[in-house]
Amino acid sequence: MLSPSSATNFLQKFGKELGKDVRGVAPEAMAVLERYHWPGNIRELENVLERAIVLGAGEMLGVDSLPESVRRERPVRGLDSVDIPEDGLDLGGYPGHDRRVATSSARSTVRAVCKRRRPSCSR
Numbered sequence: 158m159l160s161p162s163s164a165t166n167f168l169q170k171f172g173k174e175l176g177k178d179v180r181g182v183a184p185e186a187m188a189v190l191e192r193y194h195w196p197g198n199i200r201e202l203e204n205v206l207e208r209a210i211v212l213g214a215g216e217m218l219g220v221d222s223l224p225e226s227v228r229r230e231r232p233v234r235g236l237d238s239v240d241i242p243e244d245g246l247d248l249g250g251y252p253g254h255d256r257r258v259a260t261s262s263a264r265s266t267v268r269a270v271c272k273r274r275r276p277s278c279s280r
Contacts, residue, residue, distance in 0.1 A: 162200075162235070163204065164190060165181065167184075167203055167206045167207075168180075168181065168182065168210065168218070171210045172210060173247065175207075175210055175211060177210050177213075177259045179210055179218060180214060180216040181216070181217050181218070182217065182218045183218060183219045183220065185218045185220050186217075186219050188207075189220055189223055189227060190202075190205075190223070192230070193227050197210075200270070205223065205227055206218075208222075208224065208228065209222040209223055227257070238265075255259060
């Protein structure tokens with residue numbers, strides 16, 4: 158999860174490098190940043206914040222300065238979407254693994270974790 162302190166650190170770094178006086182992130186923009194999945198991890202966050210500083214105006218980064226790809230809400234694929242076939246998973250392409258894995262015991266463990274994280278999980 159994104160912490161306000163990591164965003165603040167990048168704002169200070171890029172603000173100084175780019176000669177812009179950015180003091181913070183508007184609460185709405187921070188909510189968008191926290192909601193985003195960040196598949197590119199910290200590098201993607203750095204790029205997004207640097208871009209937002211370049212394109213933004215004023216002392217606070219707003220939602221409008223964030224890229225559309227970050228602003229767009231997307232459903233998060235959760236554990237309840239995990240489907241393990243009854244006869245296991247074929248990992249034949251992975252050296253050192255048996256071709257068929259995920260016994261009923263493993264399926265039970267995955268389901269238990271799923272239910273703990275999402276009580277509505279039915280698989």
